[in-house]
Amino acid sequence: MLRLVMLSATALxxxxxxxxxxxxxxxxxxxxxAVQRQAADELAALPxxxxxxxxxxxxxADRAFNRAVCQ
Numbered sequence: 001m002l003r004l005v006m007l008s009a010t011a012l013x014x015x016x017x018x019x020x021x022x023x024x025x026x027x028x029x030x031x032x033x034a035v036q037r038q039a040a041d042e043l044a045a046l047p048x049x050x051x052x053x054x055x056x057x058x059x060x061a062d063r064a065f066n067r068a069v070c071q
Contacts, residue, residue, distance in 0.1 A: 025070030028063050 031039075043053050 026066055028066050028070075 043056060046052060
């Protein structure tokens with residue numbers, strides 16, 4: 001019984017891995033340094049606890065991941 005469960009799990013996970021590896025790499029838009037500085041100034045001016053900096057941090061992590069995976 002355990003062997004059947006392990007075989008089923010392996011088959012399911014293999015299917016997931018194939019689907020992920022076949023995806024095209026997402027586009028990563030580059031911005032000029034002046035625009036990046038302006039955005040950083042605007043983010044710094046937001047009130048404490050604003051949600052936008054957290055969202056931007058998550059997007060930056062996604063961009064870094066995409067750059068590393070999709071060279």
